[in-house]
Amino acid sequence: MALTTDCETIRQEVLAAYRAAGATGEDDFLQITELAARIFDMPNVCVSFVDETWHAVSRVGDFVSRNRREDVMCTVTIESDEVFVVPDAGIDPRFRNSPLVKGANGVRFYAGAPLITPEGTRVGTLCIFDSRLRTFSREQTSMLGTLAGFVVERMELRRHLHDANLDALTGLLNRQTLQRAMEHAGDEATLLLVDLDGFKEVNDTLGHAVGDRVLQAVGTRLATVAEGNGLAARLGGDEFVVFVDGSADPLAGRGLAERIIEHICEPIAIDGEELRLGSSIGMALRSEGRISPVQLLGNADLALYSAKADGRGRVHLFNQSMRSRAIDRGNVALELEDAWESNEFVMHYQPQVNLADGSLLGAEALLRWKYPYQGFIAPAAFIGVLEKSALAERMGEWILRDGCRQAKRMRTLGASDFRMAVNLFGIQFRARTLPDQVERLLGEFDLPPDALELEVTETIALDRQTHIKQQLETLKEMGVGIALDDFGTGFASLSALRTCPLTRLKVDRSFVRGIETSEADRAIIDSVIRLTKGFDLDLTVEGVETEAQAAFLRERGCREAQGFLYAKALPVADLERDWIAGGERPHELAG
Structure with a gap:
């Protein structure tokens, strides 16, 4: 049965939207096609889309990547609700005269799963084929369908991330x-x-x-x-x-x-x-x-x-x-040096909690500047200057030491599995001694490696300098956690999953803010949760401010969160009093 004109028009519109979001590129699906080739021991695998022609955008194997629609089995697959299997194309009257069967590829066995969007639009296929006859079990059929689902989820995530980069009213960048x-x-x-x-x-x-x-x-x-x-x-x-x-x-x-x-x-x-x-x-x-x-x-x-x-x-x-007043970069840098010498920097800690019961799992160490006569200055006002200054390396080591010291104290006070998350500056990798520094501090404070989690930005995660990746790999092998901060806000967060040795994603608060009202934000969170499971990563959701947001995340199986619903970033005395010594806690955490 041929697709109707209406279906065809809708499919082209949906495909155009995915392409505009950069969701149909080869790199997006390469991991999945390579995985399918290994799982099924198959020489030819491809993700393809069907527009005016059949077009394989990501493939394993040597075959023509564009063909007439009527010449490929995928034209039938895309109309199917389930995995479509051709045991022997050489004798199947629908395909035995196809160039793919009679030509150099000599296709005999074929199996394909349709790519169906959440709205029900059929946009393409994930298919495998071989010049040899093959048997295909029920379990293998189910696995191919699951992998096709991963392809669609990857496309949806890329589309939602693209939309999240734009102002909803004007379509300009936000x-x-x-x-x-x-x-x-x-x-x-x-x-x-x-x-x-x-x-x-x-x-x-x-x-x-x-x-x-x-x-x-x-x-x-x-x-x-x-x-x-x-x-x-x-x-x-x-x-x-x-x-x-x-x-x-x-x-x-x-x-x-x-x-x-x-x-x-x-x-x-x-x-x-x-x-x-x-x-x-x-x-x-x-x-x-x-x-x-x-x-x-x-x-x-x-x-x-x-x-x-x-x-x-x-x-x-x-x-x-x-x-x-002087706030140009040079004067701020001088003020930062003066503040360092005057001990004006302090650490606050924002609790990270178990969504199921509100119990304390750890905290993120956050830098604060107690400016004379003005009180605490928000990090956004100085962190951009700090991370590019000569002070950054000394500051980074101090923050790391303080985080380890406080993690040890929290464990001593009774939080036996407490984990401290510490943000890194890019300059801390320059000397190539970060793993040795971390190992020394863990030993000094008698901490196991999993008591420390190091948070990196996308800029660090995607840096092409090999010494950065090598240091992160060493730290991960030691058992130290590596978290990608603000996931979903960068241009290449998905690429970071492929190239950076991570153990955790931290979802940016901008996506959490709208989950009570925005279907797009809910879809993003759902996709990220599935993505972390696919990559075997832990997940922390930042910026949880309402019980409704927490309930949504609990329903989706998310385990960890941080945000104002539980606590703002606290001075150390408040952290110890409220979360260890049994002081007053928010009512949401009581049960």
Whole structure:
């Protein structure tokens, strides 16, 4: 039975969405095809999609990767609900004249499983075939179907991660994705911070629904202007960014900013009415040395404030006189050194709990700066400068030592299996002595290796320098945990699973925040849970703030979490009092 035109149209649309999300590339499925080749001892394996032709995107074996649809068994497989097996294609009247059977490949045995999306759309197949006749048991049939399910889950996860990188209203990059792009950018860059003039009046007089349509129109215009020049993003509200990597030319930046203002000034037609808005732009350049994304945005924000104070429709370039106090990188670095000498840094600890009963499993060690007269400064304000400074290596060793010391104390106080999670700086790998340092500290505090878990960023996990991977492999072999932090927010988190010796994933809080209302966020969490099981990894979910979120995770079989539902990051005295000495605990943990 041939697929109907409607089915065909839907399938092409779904395939196009997966391709746009980068979910149909060879590397996404290579592990699965190689695994299938080993499990079934099969010379030819492929993941294929069926559009105008049959196209194998990931394969094991030597065969033509694109054929006419009518010439392949997969055309029948994709219409099936179950695994489709052809014991001998040479005598099967449907296929005996196929080029794959009569040609150089001489296919005799074939088995294929359809790739069916959660919505029920059939997009492709996972198939195996051989020039020899083969028997195929019920268990093997079931296994092929399971592997096909893994393929679809991998596609879904990639699609949801792609969607999570975008602003839901405008389709532009969101703040988190922009910040990661800025972190990966070169030494020279231009950032334009765009704020709409008159948008508040639109919202107040015409309502938020019209306001949202205005933001969508502005997003489309920004994307048009930025195309070929830079990245367009929405930070939130009516604030947008255009980021240009590789150029710190103030004249070019001003020219781009003026084009943005011109495009935004054009009338926006909504329900037969024409609305007119203006915009003001703050411009910041990165031309000498490394300026963190947070600092570059801060510079642009100061320039934007100056532009709006000077009247609407202006472009102002950041300069040092705009700062009320010195927060450029050099002065922050000096302040960090002074703070180090003055013992202004302390560690707080956020409990990690068993979702089943709220019992304490461990904690994450988090750095805090107790700034004179101002209290504690959030790490986001200084960590970008710290990790690039000469202080980072000394600070990293101090944090590691303090984490081991506190882990020992927690175990001594009664938390016998307590595990301390410590974040690493990239610079700590430079001397190639991290495993020796960890081994020495474990011995000094008489701790087993599993009492320590080291958290790495995607940047560290994907670093191509072999000495980093070698040190991580050594640490894992020692029995020390290796966790990938903020999983799901990076450009290549799935690649990190293949290349980095991990024991745990930590799901970023941005995906947890929406699981009560967002089907996409729930699907992401479900996919990550299945992914960790497939890779035999432990999982900790960050940012759990409500009992409803915790209940959802418990239902999905997730074991560990951390977040404000249980406790914020605590000073050491509070951690010991509330979690060891039987002090007052949140009511959610009582039973």
